[in-house]
Amino acid sequence: MxxxxxxxxxxxxxxxxxxxxxxxxxxxxxxxGARFLRFLEAMWRPxxxxxxxxxxxxxxxxREWVANxxxxxxxxxxDRIIAEWSxxxxxxxxxxxxxxxxxxxxxxxxxxxxxxxxxxxxxDKALYPIVLFAQVxxxxxxxxxxxxxxxxxxxxxxxxxxxIAFFPVVVSGVAGLRSTDHELLELSSTMGASRxxxxxxxxxxxxLPHLMAGEKVAVTLAxxxxxxxxxxxxxxxxGYVLLLAxxxxxxxxxxxxxxxMSLIGILLFVVVEVAEALLIPWHASRRSVTPLTTS
Amino acid sequence: xxxxxxxxxVDVEGLTVRFRSKRSxxxxxDDVSLRVAAxxxxxxxxxxxxxxxxxxxxxxxxxxxxxxxxxxxxEPVTGPQRDIGFAFQRAALLEWRGVRKNIxxxxxMRGMDKARAARRADELIELTGLAGxxxxxxHELSGGMQQRVALCRALLHEPPVLxxxxxxxxxxxxxxxxxxxxxxxxxxxxxxxxxLVTHSIAEAVFLGTRVVVMSPRPGRxxxxxxxxxxxxxxxxxxxxxxxxxxxxxxxxxxxxxVESH
Numbered sequence: 001m002x003x004x005x006x007x008x009x010x011x012x013x014x015x016x017x018x019x020x021x022x023x024x025x026x027x028x029x030x031x032x033g034a035r036f037l038r039f040l041e042a043m044w045r046p047x048x049x050x051x052x053x054x055x056x057x058x059x060x061x062x063r064e065w066v067a068n069x070x071x072x073x074x075x076x077x078x079d080r081i082i083a084e085w086s087x088x089x090x091x092x093x094x095x096x097x098x099x100x101x102x103x104x105x106x107x108x109x110x111x112x113x114x115x116x117x118x119x120x121x122x123x124d125k126a127l128y129p130i131v132l133f134a135q136v137x138x139x140x141x142x143x144x145x146x147x148x149x150x151x152x153x154x155x156x157x158x159x160x161x162x163x164i165a166f167f168p169v170v171v172s173g174v175a176g177l178r179s180t181d182h183e184l185l186e187l188s189s190t191m192g193a194s195r196x197x198x199x200x201x202x203x204x205x206x207x208l209p210h211l212m213a214g215e216k217v218a219v220t221l222a223x224x225x226x227x228x229x230x231x232x233x234x235x236x237x238x239g240y241v242l243l244l245a246x247x248x249x250x251x252x253x254x255x256x257x258x259x260x261m262s263l264i265g266i267l268l269f270v271v272v273e274v275a276e277a278l279l280i281p282w283h284a285s286r287r288s289v290t291p292l293t294t295s
Numbered sequence: 296x297x298x299x300x301x302x303x304x305v306d307v308e309g310l311t312v313r314f315r316s317k318r319s320x321x322x323x324x325d326d327v328s329l330r331v332a333a334x335x336x337x338x339x340x341x342x343x344x345x346x347x348x349x350x351x352x353x354x355x356x357x358x359x360x361x362x363x364x365x366x367x368x369x370e371p372v373t374g375p376q377r378d379i380g381f382a383f384q385r386a387a388l389l390e391w392r393g394v395r396k397n398i399x400x401x402x403x404m405r406g407m408d409k410a411r412a413a414r415r416a417d418e419l420i421e422l423t424g425l426a427g428x429x430x431x432x433x434h435e436l437s438g439g440m441q442q443r444v445a446l447c448r449a450l451l452h453e454p455p456v457l458x459x460x461x462x463x464x465x466x467x468x469x470x471x472x473x474x475x476x477x478x479x480x481x482x483x484x485x486x487x488x489x490x491l492v493t494h495s496i497a498e499a500v501f502l503g504t505r506v507v508v509m510s511p512r513p514g515r516x517x518x519x520x521x522x523x524x525x526x527x528x529x530x531x532x533x534x535x536x537x538x539x540x541x542x543x544x545x546x547x548x549x550x551x552x553v554e555s556h
Contacts (some may be wrong), residue, residue: 186383205391
């Protein structure tokens with residue numbers, strides 16, 4: 001192929017000429033474009049499925065296969081969302097706020113716990129059983145207790161979100177930190193690196209792919225925590241709206257609240273996905289699939 | 296430093312290493328003594344599991360000896376050593392860093408002067424034919440190029456002693472020959488003392504000024520042969536040299552005789 005010995009040695013990557021990679025700018029732009037195309041490519045199947053469910057819902061309610069007080073028509077739900085827009089937005093904001101704070105706290109505390117467990121044998125023995133024990137307590141069942149302790153404010157919702165989202169962060173963080181290649185650690189000691197340097201430059205980046213998988217689970221669970229917290233005692237938030245609608249047999253409002261909750265979950269999941277794409281573009285799970293595989 | 300201190304790069308005396316686990320005691324190295332002069336290139340060959348790699352790790356201070364003493368550049372080895380470069384069997388690159396940044400990890404960890412490290416990295420990239428691939432990630436490189444990166448990283452801080460643990464073991468024959476020739480050149484140009492552990496008898500003889508042959512576990516030094524070939528070695532020439540043939544045959548017999556027991 002080319003004249004230098006080195007380039008004979010490199011494996012040509014997807015459909016490109018083997019050669020020096022283009023400098024950051026244009027390459028990054030091409031990557032973004034390609035990523036968007038891949039996103040569309042990934043989305044059309046679920047979009048069709050979702051569309052079908054929607055059509056089924058429409059037909060089933062329009063023809064009154066199910067009673068209207070049980071399942072409202074899409075139009076009723078839509079009208080309801082429009083009519084109650086500002087109030088629903090306020091309640092969504094409350095739930096989103098509780099969820100995000102809970103998720104961030106769970107991430108920070110979870111990572112700190114994971115570091116302690118991964119670095120110290122004593123901590124491993126002392127903490128892991130407690131973390132596991134805390135996980136097997138049905139946290140939804142302690143929600144009433146949290147309300148008794150912390151009142152009707154935001155605190156019990158945030159705490160519940162933290163408690164539920166904490167575990168996947170710890171487990172994935174520990175797995176990630178422990179997965180460091182032994183040779184990389186030996187290499188680090190021949191370089192005279194301090195523990196902190198080894199953590200910052202080797203162990204932590206190496207743990208990120210594991211950790212981000214845990215964060216994705218955690219963020220969806222945090223929504224559950226916040227909503228359950230609102231069920232037990234609240235005067236605001238989507239969980240409160242849901243209970244209210246339930247009490248009034250107001251199925252249109254109930255559906256509206258459900259849809260908004262799901263949207264919050266999806267939105268937060270996408271945020272974590274994007275964070276992952278930015279943090280670990282180098283990881284195998286993030287590499288572009290070569291277009292040549294079908295040939 | 297003067298006199299004998301500078302002349303001996305690595306001094307191993309009566310080294311024994313035992314690994315103790317719950318079920319068994321294994322003796323990896325048994326009473327090994329080896330003195331390597333500064334600027335020497337010593338190849339270590341032996342059957343699998345004979346403790347070759349352990350020997351390197353003891354010199355690097357990564358494994359503690361059970362008994363015996365090891366010194367590096369005249370100082371006793373008591374913990375991880377900084378005056379060395381270490382190349383592993385696998386390239387052990389950080390997969391999130393490009394070629395240049397992987398090489399510069401060495402400088403970051405040691406707190407080397409940035410400008411100097413950058414210049415040195417560029418030199419090494421040029422020297423090993425990695426120019427044009429500075430930003431490529433490890434997964435975009437072939438095994439041979441990954442090992443070149445690892446080699447650059449191990450040489451960045453100009454260590455007086457370079458320890459190599461089967462760095463070319465996973466490569467195909469052609470790439471391996473190419474890298475052997477490059478290593479020979481680097482050794483001649485830098486004057487680094489090199490200890491190379493390898494499975495390949497040909498590689499050991501082609502590169503070494505001395506070849507140390509080890510016995511199977513527990514590893515002992517069976518024989519040391521000096522390779523009386525010129526320092527500058529050309530693959531095609533050396534392979535057809537009758538002395539090369541004699542040496543490889545002798546080593547093969549030594550290793551064969553222990554395996555038939």
